[in-house]
Amino acid sequence: MPNMSKVKTPMPEQDPNVRNKNFEEVSLGYTEEMAVEEAKRCLNCKNKPCVGGCPVGVRIPEFIDCVASGDMENAYKIIKTTNSLPAVCGRVCPQESQCEQKCVRGIKGEPVGIGRLERYVADWHMKHGGAETFEEKPNGHKVAVIGAGPAGLTCAGDLAALGYSVTVFEALHTAGGVLMYGIPQFRLPKEIVQKEIDGLKDKGVDIRTDMVMGKVLSVDELFEMGYEAVFIGTGAGLPSFMNIPGEELVGTYSANEFLTRVNLMKAYLDEYDTPIIRPKNVAVVGGGNVAMDAARTAKRLGAENVYIVYRRAEEQMPARKEEIHHAKEEGILFNLLRNPVAIHGDENGRVRSIECIEMELGEPDASGRRKPVPKEGSNFEIPVDCVVMAIGNSPNPLIRSTTEGLEANREGCIVVDEATMATTREGVYAAGDAVSGAATVILAMGGGKEAACSIDQYIQARGKS
Numbered sequence: 001m002p003n004m005s006k007v008k009t010p011m012p013e014q015d016p017n018v019r020n021k022n023f024e025e026v027s028l029g030y031t032e033e034m035a036v037e038e039a040k041r042c043l044n045c046k047n048k049p050c051v052g053g054c055p056v057g058v059r060i061p062e063f064i065d066c067v068a069s070g071d072m073e074n075a076y077k078i079i080k081t082t083n084s085l086p087a088v089c090g091r092v093c094p095q096e097s098q099c100e101q102k103c104v105r106g107i108k109g110e111p112v113g114i115g116r117l118e119r120y121v122a123d124w125h126m127k128h129g130g131a132e133t134f135e136e137k138p139n140g141h142k143v144a145v146i147g148a149g150p151a152g153l154t155c156a157g158d159l160a161a162l163g164y165s166v167t168v169f170e171a172l173h174t175a176g177g178v179l180m181y182g183i184p185q186f187r188l189p190k191e192i193v194q195k196e197i198d199g200l201k202d203k204g205v206d207i208r209t210d211m212v213m214g215k216v217l218s219v220d221e222l223f224e225m226g227y228e229a230v231f232i233g234t235g236a237g238l239p240s241f242m243n244i245p246g247e248e249l250v251g252t253y254s255a256n257e258f259l260t261r262v263n264l265m266k267a268y269l270d271e272y273d274t275p276i277i278r279p280k281n282v283a284v285v286g287g288g289n290v291a292m293d294a295a296r297t298a299k300r301l302g303a304e305n306v307y308i309v310y311r312r313a314e315e316q317m318p319a320r321k322e323e324i325h326h327a328k329e330e331g332i333l334f335n336l337l338r339n340p341v342a343i344h345g346d347e348n349g350r351v352r353s354i355e356c357i358e359m360e361l362g363e364p365d366a367s368g369r370r371k372p373v374p375k376e377g378s379n380f381e382i383p384v385d386c387v388v389m390a391i392g393n394s395p396n397p398l399i400r401s402t403t404e405g406l407e408a409n410r411e412g413c414i415v416v417d418e419a420t421m422a423t424t425r426e427g428v429y430a431a432g433d434a435v436s437g438a439a440t441v442i443l444a445m446g447g448g449k450e451a452a453c454s455i456d457q458y459i460q461a462r463g464k465s
Contacts, residue, residue: 003040006109011116016329020299023185023268026326027091032070035120039067042112045104050114053102055446056089056154057082060099060114067117076125079118084157085150085196085445087126088179090119091188093442094320126195136204139163141459144227146213146399149177150441151432152233153200154448155455160203162456167227169211174264177235178433179441181264182256184293186300190263214398219406219428228462229427229455232414233448236393236433242285246343247389251277251351255286255294255390262297279386281305283354285340286390287317290438292324294388295332306332307382311339311359311372335382337361339374343387353381395434403428413437421451422458429455 012028013019019026030038042064050060059078066075079086095101095115103111141164145152148170156166174180179193201207211217213234222230239254241247258276261267267274282298284291287310295306308327310317313336317324328334335356342355358378361370395413400406405425407415414423414430421429431447433439 001040002043003037005041006105008041008110008113008116009034009038011113016326016331019186020296020330023300025189026186029123030116030120032072032120032124035067035117036070038113039064039117041105042068043104049102049104050099050112053099055098055442056449058099058118063121064112064114064117067121072121072124073129075121076129079121082449083118083445084154084200086118087122087192087196088150088188089442089445090115090117090122091192092179092183092440094440096320096322098442123192126192137163138165141165141463142167142227143229143231143455143459144169144222144225145231145233146219147171147177147233147235147432147434148175148197148207148209149233149235149432149444150179151235151434151444151448151451152177152231153197154445155231155233155429155431155452156205157200157203158449158452159455160200160205162452164456164459166205168205168207169213169217170207170209171212171234172264173209175207175209177233181260182290182293184259184263184297185268186296187293212398214402219399219403219425223427228459229429231448231451231455232399232423232428232430232434233432233444234396234399234434235444236395236438238394238396238412239389240392240394241389242340242391244340244342246345246351249343249345249351250349251279251386252343253386253388255284255290255388256393258294258388259290259297262301268297268301276301277386279303279384281307281382281384282386282388283307283309283335283340283382283384284388284390285309285354286392287312287319288390288392289319289323291388291390292319292327292332294390296327296330298386298388299330299332303386305384307384308332308334308336309338309340309354309356309382310334310336312369313337313361316369337372339372340387341379344381351385351387353383354387355379355381393433393438395437399434411437420454421447422454427458 063075063078100111145168265274266272267276284295337359338356359372362373365371407424429451432444
């Protein structure tokens with residue numbers, strides 16, 4: 001019998017006043033009974049609109065049908081035909097604006113919980129599934145991938161499945177990119193990410209860490225080493241600042257640095273000596289998912305008051321509604337229609353307060369959102385000992401500055417043919433945040449998938465010419 005409930009099967013969560021003091025995962029996941037119940041809400045539409053909303057083309061009705069019948073292993077196999085990182089996507093993809101937005105059940109109620117089901121299936125496989133077997137069919141061709149984030153790992157996995165010998169070069173000491181250094185443990189456990197990466201290694205993907213490409217090796221040298229194509233998936237790791245007075249004070253962080261110290265360098269664990277300020281009062285500037293991550297992380301580090309300072313209204317915040325909801329539940333304070341103008345320090349050069357000005361919404365700007373306009377004479381200060389700037393990132397210029405023939409736009413993003421992800425340098429492809437600027441994990445994966453297909457076509461065409 002189909003489940004015609006108009007609402008999703010609820011996802012169990014930690015109590016907000018418990019979870020805001022620990023780094024354990026907030027959402028606890030479905031039981032098998034819950035997963036089957038939710039899967040039965042799927043109508044298995046013939047035209048499959050949800051699939052069209054997925055950047056990596058997961059065969060959604062097919063895997064959900066397997067869940068509904070209790071066949072979790074086949075559900076997993078179906079997902080894996082198009083998605084290299086299902087346990088990650090089930091946790092951090094903005095399904096509400098992608099696959100679930102297209103779900104027919106969402107017309108007169110809530111859409112099917114596609115992301116929740118994907119997460120359940122991936123977690124089930126990690127606990128109960130057998131070892132994945134791969135039939136190796138080497139095709140004799142080599143491809144280099146620069147960057148072991150979502151775009152690079154997806155591209156590498158797809159190429160390995162086609163028989164390519166793939167080497168991934170990663171600048172940090174751990175693969176995973178933003179999945180490891182950016183997204184907090186309580187949203188995406190690092191053990192989950194590592195298992196997904198280990199699965200790619202089992203497919204034959206060679207991952208080499210501590211390789212700062214552009215310094216250790218250039219793109220030209222990779223071609224000289226016999227690689228027939230190069231994929232660039234270096235992300236957007238260069239933080240932006242507001243260029244206001246006081247940003248140099250001790251206690252001011254970019255969100256990148258703050259989250260990297262906590263997530264990748266384990267500053268939240270007592271057994272690690274990673275230096276980080278354990279703040280009491282924190283201002284996080286920004287309104288996106290990264291700002292929510294930084295604010296919720298600061299709360300878990302023991303902060304008494306954590307303020308989101310954002311220059312627009314809540315309905316204009318780019319963060320996922322779920323992240324805003326969780327932040328409010330955990331006691332994060334929202335100072336909206338406020339914009340920082342200066343950070344003030346004490347006699348020791350440490351952050352003492354952040355000075356803001358009130359804003360009001362004017363006419364829409366180029367993005368279609370109403371432009372915030374400052375109210376003259378409305379300045380006020382918030383006493384804080386830490387400020388985290390979460391106002392965006394841009395691509396690191398190292399690769400493009402050391403590679404001839406690689407064009408970038410005014411924002412420093414690598415220029416590609418959107419249909420193929422080919423750059424202006426022959427044999428070089430790129431995708432993810434290095435191309436789009438800071439965006440979502442799943443869009444980066446979609447770009448990496450498209451690039452893998454194009455690289456395969458490029459190399460095969462050269463072999464026939």
